[in-house]
Amino acid sequence: MEQVFEGTPQAEIRLEGRKLVRGDVTNDWGSQLLWEIRRNGEVVATVPARANNSYEHADTTPGQYEVVLQMFKYEGYAKDPAGNFTKSKLIEVSNKVSYTVG
Amino acid sequence: MFHVGHEKVPMCSGHGPTRRSFLQAGSAGLAALSLPTWMSLESQGAVNPAEQKIRNCITIFLVGSPGQVDTWDMKPEAPAQIRGKFTPIDTNVPGIQICEHFPLMARMMDKVALIRSLHHKTGASHENGQRWMMTGHEFNADSMKPHSGSVISKVFGSRGTLPASIVLPGKIGNTGAGPLHGQTAAHLGSAHEPFVLGADPAKSDFKVVDLAPPAGQTEFRLNARRQLLGQIDEVQRKAETEPEAGRDTAYARAFNLLTSPEAKQAFDLTQETPKQQDRYGRNTLGQSCLMARRLVERGCRYVTVNHFDTVFNLSCWDMHADGNSLNNTYADYERLLCPQFDWAFTALIEDLEYRGMLKDTVVCVLSEMGRTPTINPRGGRDHHTTAWTNFLCGGSIKGGQAIGSTDKTGSVPQNNPIEPPQVLASIYHAMGIDLETTMMPGPGNRPIRLVEAEPIDQLFG
Numbered sequence: 001m002e003q004v005f006e007g008t009p010q011a012e013i014r015l016e017g018r019k020l021v022r023g024d025v026t027n028d029w030g031s032q033l034l035w036e037i038r039r040n041g042e043v044v045a046t047v048p049a050r051a052n053n054s055y056e057h058a059d060t061t062p063g064q065y066e067v068v069l070q071m072f073k074y075e076g077y078a079k080d081p082a083g084n085f086t087k088s089k090l091i092e093v094s095n096k097v098s099y100t101v102g
Numbered sequence: 103m104f105h106v107g108h109e110k111v112p113m114c115s116g117h118g119p120t121r122r123s124f125l126q127a128g129s130a131g132l133a134a135l136s137l138p139t140w141m142s143l144e145s146q147g148a149v150n151p152a153e154q155k156i157r158n159c160i161t162i163f164l165v166g167s168p169g170q171v172d173t174w175d176m177k178p179e180a181p182a183q184i185r186g187k188f189t190p191i192d193t194n195v196p197g198i199q200i201c202e203h204f205p206l207m208a209r210m211m212d213k214v215a216l217i218r219s220l221h222h223k224t225g226a227s228h229e230n231g232q233r234w235m236m237t238g239h240e241f242n243a244d245s246m247k248p249h250s251g252s253v254i255s256k257v258f259g260s261r262g263t264l265p266a267s268i269v270l271p272g273k274i275g276n277t278g279a280g281p282l283h284g285q286t287a288a289h290l291g292s293a294h295e296p297f298v299l300g301a302d303p304a305k306s307d308f309k310v311v312d313l314a315p316p317a318g319q320t321e322f323r324l325n326a327r328r329q330l331l332g333q334i335d336e337v338q339r340k341a342e343t344e345p346e347a348g349r350d351t352a353y354a355r356a357f358n359l360l361t362s363p364e365a366k367q368a369f370d371l372t373q374e375t376p377k378q379q380d381r382y383g384r385n386t387l388g389q390s391c392l393m394a395r396r397l398v399e400r401g402c403r404y405v406t407v408n409h410f411d412t413v414f415n416l417s418c419w420d421m422h423a424d425g426n427s428l429n430n431t432y433a434d435y436e437r438l439l440c441p442q443f444d445w446a447f448t449a450l451i452e453d454l455e456y457r458g459m460l461k462d463t464v465v466c467v468l469s470e471m472g473r474t475p476t477i478n479p480r481g482g483r484d485h486h487t488t489a490w491t492n493f494l495c496g497g498s499i500k501g502g503q504a505i506g507s508t509d510k511t512g513s514v515p516q517n518n519p520i521e522p523p524q525v526l527a528s529i530y531h532a533m534g535i536d537l538e539t540t541m542m543p544g545p546g547n548r549p550i551r552l553v554e555a556e557p558i559d560q561l562f563g
Contacts, residue, residue, distance in 0.1 A: 002416050003304075003386045003417070004304040004385065004386050005304070005385055006306050006384060009384075024380065025380065026380060027380065028383060028384055029383060030384065030441060031383075031438050031441050032437045033441070051205035051206055072438060074417060074438050079429055079431065079433065083433060083481065084433070088417075
């Protein structure tokens with residue numbers, strides 16, 4: 001019996017200064033939940049978000065930061081020769097917030 | 103004090119048991135009671151159900167088997183080919199660390215008793231381990247042994263309209279080496295077969311097949327069906343020599359489920375809030391765990407949640423990384439399996455505790471074996487039976503401890519080696535069964551012990 005994942009997860013995130021705060025995830029699939037942090041468009045960190053509802057990224061390198069919550073969407077175990085999932089992937093499940101350092 | 107099966111039977115009248123009730127009890131404790139016998143005694147005032155101390159059990163079976171070194175027995179000091187990719191984190195119990203991908207479980211380790219020295223000496227197939235951990239016995243097709251839920255059904259009987267033992271969402275199917283997984287009632291008879299949900303509670307169109315009357319089926323037709331089933335029972339009663347068959351048949355049980363509003367409610371997850379369903383995880387494991395809580399809350403004594411019914415062609419714990427039908431890797435553990443388990447397991451424990459049920463419900467997380475300490479050339483780990491970790495919590499289990507340990511590589515037990523029958527003995531003990539006095543009928547109705555082992559003392563402080 002293949003695992004079933006129905007519905008679409010969704011969460012609201014906001015900034016309190018530079019601290020990221022998330023609400024509960026509705027339609028939560030229970031899979032990996034991450035903060036994806038970009039600086040000037042480049043991914044600089046993915047941080048586990050499941051255990052805590054808030055996170056402050058310690059990196060203060062100057063730049064424009066954009067953050068979104070991601071959750072793993074399972075659509076099969078198939079992987080390419082390098083071991084990467086071919087169908088399953090991380091998807092965005094929240095609004096985006098941004099802040100500037102420096 | 104009179105013992106019926108495992109029970110110390112309080113005498114409401116203050117008098118001892120009658121000769122008749124003694125005989126009905128079945129060889130004075132040598133045979134466990136069936137429900138009809140229990141009810142018969144109860145109707146005579148010989149027992150007081152209010153004084154029973156029977157606990158419930160929810161078992162989550164991690165089909166495929168997690169690697170002990172990647173989960174609950176990490177070896178950060180070992181070479182890279184052994185310690186693997188993940189990092190240990192502290193828990194709320196000093197000295198006990200577990201995998202970084204169980205952050206929520208780490209916060210409730212004070213409730214959990216890890217058994218880190220499990221091992222068995224038979225071959226490294228999934229089925230061997232499943233038989234050990236589902237029944238406490240090794241056996242073949244000629245000497246089948248009953249599933250632990252069937253044993254509980256035999257010892258305690260059912261409570262209300264729900265079966266005593268229920269399997270969610272389905273039985274284990276093909277895991278590679280044959281059909282004997284230890285999931286049947288064996289010689290205990292059809293009345294004690296676990297009720298198998300056979301449907302996925304995470305699906306939005308979920309219905310319990312056996313609970314949903316066919317379209318157009320009315321109560322009148324259902325009652326007619328009951329009469330027919332009764333006639334079938336009568337024929338069966340005459341045909342079968344097994345004494346249990348005439349009293350508590352699978353047919354009657356199915357009918358009760360089919361017609362009972364209480365049973366339907368027990369299986370109806372829409373009665374839970376969306377927030378609660380989210381907290382368990384909108385996936386097959388999470389919703390099965392939520393349903394397990396509902397079932398125990400409403401009278402089921404023993405729920406088995408199988409995390410997967412096969413190891414082939416899906417993401418599961420069987421991490422061979424073979425590039426084919428067994429191509430599970432660290433990516434599956436990190437992205438899906440560990441987070442999903444962490445979310446569902448901790449939701450279940452929190453929920454049981456919030457409702458005051460954890461003290462009466464033993465929660466067991468079992469698997470059939472462990473995985474090789476050395477990572478294979480493809481980046482996976484293969485079958486390993488000489489050391490693995492399972493755990494228990496709730497009921498009378500003393501949490502916040504790790505029982506037994508393994509060597510520097512997680513290959514073999516270093517101290518306090520534990521074998522599967524000891525785990526089953528512990529589960530029975532934790533549910534309130536006295537293993538010294540409670541027997542079950544074996545083949546030919548010869549009284550036999552539930553399991554040939556003693557409970558693990560440390561589990562109970």
